[in-house]
Amino acid sequence: MDDDYREPEPFESAPARTATETEWRFAAPRLILVEWHDAHADWHNRVMADELFASPTYLPREGVEALACPCGNYKQLTVAGTWGGPLSLQCPCPSPLRANSDAPWAVNLLKRLILWHADATSELRQLNDLIIEHHTAHQIYRDRVTDLVDNSAAASTAHDLRALMHAPIPDNNLLPLARAVARREERETRPMRLRRALREVRLTPEGERPRYAGGPLTRYLIRAMTALADSDDRDLVFTEEGHRLLDTIDRVTTDIQQHDPGSTTHR
Known part of the structure; x- marks a missing residue:
């Protein structure tokens, strides 16, 4: 392995x-689903960020796969x-x-x-806590970036700019996932919506071993969506923990779609 x-x-x-x-x-x-990390892609992405390319091309460096x-x-x-x-x-x-x-x-x-x-509900509780924890960290970082942009670099301290320059590379997989989850199609149940969203963001085609790219928040969302969409006869969606996790997924993905840079409603 x-x-x-x-x-x-x-x-x-x-x-x-x-x-x-x-x-x-x-x-x-x-x-x-387990976390994978690509050391070569991580090195490539750091070079792209350090060189300040106008249009850097980042490779998937982490995610989850079966x-x-x-x-x-x-x-x-x-x-x-x-x-x-x-x-x-x-x-x-x-x-x-x-x-x-x-x-x-x-x-x-x-x-x-x-x-x-x-x-089986123990995993739902853990994933719910992890999603909330990483979403909170994501919001704090996002608000800090927004403040720096709104106040302009001239008004920012050298410490703020240094922190921003050395911050982790933004997770470009988070917003597409949020948009896929937030979209609701006619007569689509919540588990059906999760399964459809998972198909849309996976790196591998249907029939091959599922593989997804993304940082910690994306990974935990993917794991949670998979656990609820493919719970078979355990009916996890209908448990108290399942309802709570579904609500967390919807709340977090809605927030990301509305407020993250690149969303249609972001100002």
């Missing part, structure tokens, strides 16, 4: 009713392992081998999957 993946430590501890030594084995969710077996299959995977131990994935492909990883990201991913298996 790819060591360029990353996965944060889950907020919640091991399920209370089981010991950490318990051997878990269960069917994985339809898609296991975790897959070495054979390429990313569906009907089986998860096995203990809390805090290495992640083991078994694929229904003809090969009897299992993909194993004890990398930090894989250990954290196994914890997340165990929490999801024990209580």
Whole structure:
């Protein structure tokens, strides 16, 4: 499995009713989305930003994609392992081998999957908190940039300008995602709207392993949309946590569409 993946430590501890030594084995969710990072693209983008090109061309440097077996299959995977131990994935492909990883990201991913298996709403709670946290940070940065532009560089301090120059490269994937989510088509339920938006922003065509580009806020929105749109028979959309997460997705994407630079209503 790819060591360029990353996965944060889950907020919640091991399920209370089981010991950490318990051997878990269960069917994985339809898609296991993990964070990918491209070091070459990151270097390329920093060069573009430092050189102050008039029209810089940035490459996708991070995002989320579906975790897959070495054979390429990313569906009907089986998860096995203990809390805090290495992640083991078994694929229904003809090969009897299992993909194993004890990398930090894989250990954290196994914890997340165990929490999801024990209580699928736990992931919804975590994603809701992460989206709110990163959206708040996004708003603070956006307001600071707006103030600098409105007050002009001449009225800004050297410290402000330096901070702006060395700020992270804006996430160009966030506004297209927000627009896709905010658009409502006739007779389209909320899960249908999320599935359609996910199709519109994915980097890979239908039928291939899903891959998306974007920074932290975009990644958590993608994961949340996937969890709600593809919850199968768990009906996560109709849970209290599901309703709360849907409302958070709508509120955040509406704010981004209305106020981010490049939106049709931005002034």
